[in-house]
Amino acid sequence: MTLKQIEVFLAVAATRSFSRGGEAVSLAQSTVSQHIRALEEELGVMLFNRNTTNISLTEGGRLFLEQARRIWRTCDKAQTAMKRFAGLDExxxxxxxxxxxxxxxxxxxxxxxxxxxxxxxxxxxxxxxxxxxxxxxxxxxxxxxxxxxxxxxxxxxxxxFDEQILLVAPANREFTSAILNNRADRKNIPLIVREPGSGTRQAVEKSLRKAGLSLTDFLIVAQLGSEEAIRRAVLGGAGCAFISSLVVSHELSSRQLIEYTLDGIQIERxxxxxxxxxxxxxxxxxxxxxxxxxxxxxxxxx
The missing domain is CATH 3.40.190.10 (Periplasmic binding protein-like II)
Known part of the structure; x- marks a missing residue:
């Protein structure tokens, strides 16, 4: 059974004529007859009573008409939905x-x-x-x-695009680049880190490894699940953090946060x-x- 067969059946049922039904769907009468005959053979039921003057639906045809209309309405709704989808209307x-x-x-x-x-x-x-x-x-x-x-x-x-990951601390913490670059002093510097699955942490760990360093060279005080949470924690004075430059650009320009550097390390991702x-x-x-x-x-x- 095809949608074309259903369309032809509905047209013939509506016009009570193979020729007028064909005109409604732009098909020759002979093609309409072929579609109806194939549909009847597949269903195993005669759909139309045929005589020399007119045609009418059989009881089986009336039953199938209800189902055919339902199928056609569903298909029409599907086509409308796809058109709206393609047109970004829905x-x-x-x-x-x-x-x-x-x-x-x-x-x-x-x-x-x-x-x-x-x-x-x-x-x-x-x-x-x-x-x-x-x-x-x-x-x-x-x-x-x-x-x-x-x-x-x-x-x-x-x-x-590319961006930098920065080491930042709140302006009221008395860190200096000298302290941050001293291995012994770093052990006393509180560091807030991202979880292992984050892109930020992976980029930081990769860059530190190249320089022979590790996150464990710092005093890790918290592991948080988002850049926003880390930004707030640093602003609250919890410690320093490696964080995306995209996230703290405003705080850096307003001097709420201070950027520090580690010798020979520039972290990009x-x-x-x-x-x-x-x-x-x-x-x-x-x-x-x-x-x-x-x-x-x-x-x-x-």
Whole structure:
């Protein structure tokens, strides 16, 4: 049974004529007869009483008419929904993002994106980079924005931009670069760190290892699950932290936080847009990707 057969059946039932039914669906009478005959053979039921002057529905035809109308209405609704989906009039977009991007880039683009596509409902899952990729692999999100690139099969990573990770402390703490660069003194400096799965922590540990250092060279006083939580903790005087420059730019410019340096260490990382290999992105996802690129273009414009 095909949708075309159902369409032809409904047209013939409505017009009580094979020829007029054919005109309604732009088919020759002979083609209409072939469709009806094939449908009757598949169902094993005569659908129309035929005579030389007119045709009428059999009892089986009346029963099938009710079901055919229901099928056609469902198909029509499906077509309408797909048209709305393709036109971004009605869509749900699920995006996973590492905490750094969730509190920096996404809020910046959200207002313009919603204004342009009011029919798109954005569902954001915020997590560390490793768990964000896991959500992508498990088909819980369509796109993933991460602070690191992972060796995962069937995941495509597209680099978005680079940023620096800074060592910061509250302005009222009496740290100095000399103290921070002295191995013995560092053991007494309270440090707040991200969880092991975060892109920030991985970038920090990698850079420290290259310099023969480790996070354990500091006095680790807390492990928190987001950049925002760490920012607040540092502002509250809990200690110093390695944190994204995107997250603390305002606090640095207002001198609420002070940036310190470790000799010979500059920590950089890249942010990536990840999607599943071989999966076509929905229109809403494509529009979101364009919105991200627009925001980054403005950021990078001199």
């Amino acid at each position: 869509a749900v977009l699920r995006v996973g993002a590492s905490s750094t991007l969730a509190i920096s880039i996404i809020p910046e683009l959200l207002g313009k994106f919603i204004a342009r596509y009011p029919g798109v409902l954005l569902e954001l899952q915020q997590n560390d980079s490793h768990q964000t990729i896991r959500s992508l692999i498990d088909d819980e999100v369509e796109l993933a924005l991460t602070g690191g690139k992972f060796d995962e099969d069937h995941v495509v990573f597209e680099k978005l 890249s942010f990536y847009l990840a999607s599943r290999e071989g999966h076509n992105l929905s229109p809403a996802a494509l529009a979101f990707v364009q919105a991200i690129q627009d925001v980054l273009a403005l950021r990078l414009t001199p």
